[in-house]
Amino acid sequence: MNTKNGTILLAAGGTGGHIYPAHALRKVLKSRGWNVIFITDQRGLNFRISDENIEIYRINSASLSGSLSDKLIGIFKLIFGLVQSFTLIKRFKPAAVVGFGGYPSVPTMVAATLIGCPTMIHEQNAVLGRANRLVARRVNRIATAFSAVSGIKQKYKSKVTLTGNPSRPDLVNSRQHELKKPFTILVIGGSQGASILSKIVPGAVCALPPDLRKNLIINQQCRPEDLQRVQNAYNANGITSTLSTFFQDIPKLMSEANLVISRAGASTIAELTIVGRASILIPYASAMDDHQTANAKNIADNGGAWMIPQAELTVDVLCERLISCLTSPSLLSDVGNKASKCGSPDAAIKLAESVEEIAAISRERIG
Template identity: 35%
Template sequence: MAEKLHVAVACGGTGGHIFPGLATARALRSRGHHVTLWLSGKHVESTVLQGWKGPVVTIPSEGFQFGPMRSVLTACRIVLAVIRCWIAMFRHRPDAVLAMGSYSSIGPCLAARLRGIPVVLHEANAIPGRAVRMLAGKAACIAICFEETRYHLKGLNLVTTGMPLRPEFKRRSEPKTSAPEFRLLVMGGSGGAHAVNEMVSEAVCLLAPDTQNALRVTHLTGPADESHIRRRYEEADMNADVLAFTQEMAALYETADLAICRAGASTCAELGIFGLPALLIPYPHAASDHQTANARALEKAGAADVVQQSEMTVEWLADYIRTQMEEPERLGKMRIRALREDSINAAEKLAETVEQCAKK
């Protein structure tokens, strides 16, 4: 076993940073290391971290704001966060800091730099976020998920680890079983996907009755849209399961024939684990339009189709769903191309990278 290390995992902010950070933290602990989570105090963190028994350091932080006065306020908040982290590291001095790329990782990383502690960054998206771009120059290593990221971080120490996922995202060894109906998985969620919920449900209800009878829909709407989307399917007498959210995502991925969803980094990685073809609708307001870059990477690999929200109509979407139902051979080829092995052991790969950087 490698020498025991004290590792700070800075993963506060959003679920897209907390889940992979927590997965890697558990991988590090399983390798015998001491791990402290560094968070930002957001409500989502307490929900996600149920079951975590290790130490936690909370340093309040806010996202980037722009404009003359707001930029000054952002700079002041960063300085204050660095000071708080620098002080906290007297008590929780790590041998290495692993930062999952959110704005809340800036304070711990800059404080670690002042103390001469190596920093490992993880960038989940094809286009690096602002925090990673700010911190990349002095990082010991940057772990990435998309090869396209290399074009944006040239000349730096990069390693492809994939996206650390929760333990339940383990693909079954047996092949996918066939079902009499075509199984469509729609993931609207809460991150600005009201338009996806509306348009997909309307498109499904536009389909001819015989097409609807051959289709089974599982639609994850997020809490805001659950009731009226369910009502829409019921009024159309559609075979649909409507859920605000679920803890059984792995089972849904395993049984679906096609997904319609956003193109967040975690979603893209989960699709790859299960080899699930998808129609990706990038969130139009994502920073640096990174969801479009994620989606185009999967499209280039032949694993997904991409449509911009501004270009999508209900009629086009209904025709797309009907066409995919009629072309199982195409989806079969997409499924083969969608399958990605790199995220299966990503947490272990990232943990090993942290070990290597801590020893240098």
């Protein structure tokens, strides 16, 4: 492995949707000899992305939403974060700076463009996020997870490169296509679970004909306040279930599932398409710019999932869909294969190559 003796800065908001892709890119860049540094906010510092020793720095940031006083406080935090970012960039002299969205990425990306560092943003969703929108005109390149991303102005389309959404490396190793018995359903709802799934899924499962539900296995993520109620429902109907507020082994559970019921966050879509699993997607109705609907529609339009808008999700609607899945293994296999065709298991490598291409700009300047 050749040592590049250079530094790449990764700026990401402190949620899993931003942190996981950045971490996947970090692992590839490290394997190629780059020194990689994270810049995030307090949430990012607390996010458990790895047991590895990661060099990470916190800066101030805030969204510009809320009351007038909230917006004024947000402006001051962003200005302070901009000063902190200037200091870090001057200190580390990065060959490139990559932003993964979320407001904590904005000060770093603005500072990098003002200094003249090669820059790139990565958009995980099918709608350009607000933080990325703020800096899209200033960066050298825009990497996307989807082939069609709304919110990117026509004049910036020449900057766009399709890489896919980098995901956890262990997911690629979990890629399986053989559907196993007993029939297993994985229910996940984002980092904190989804109350609507805890209300509707148990009712739909328990409404299945006895011959269909008797051999089911349910692995379901729930909010703490929903755990006991959901467990009681499954127990009363003799359904084998494992419930948790957070699953550590999502790649294993997803690869073992015949069907996944989930929200439609970018990381979940990437995981489903990498593993190649059929899914029923219920987009989070209040997601920023309704990006989860755009994410779900992208894969559903390609035959790799079923999408049910939250407003249309009822026990009867979900039960009917479950019956069709349980009684048609070939249908599940077909949908899973189509989901797999939407995936990008080499997304982290593609993104790393794109980063190295823009990093060459700074090397040419030095040379």
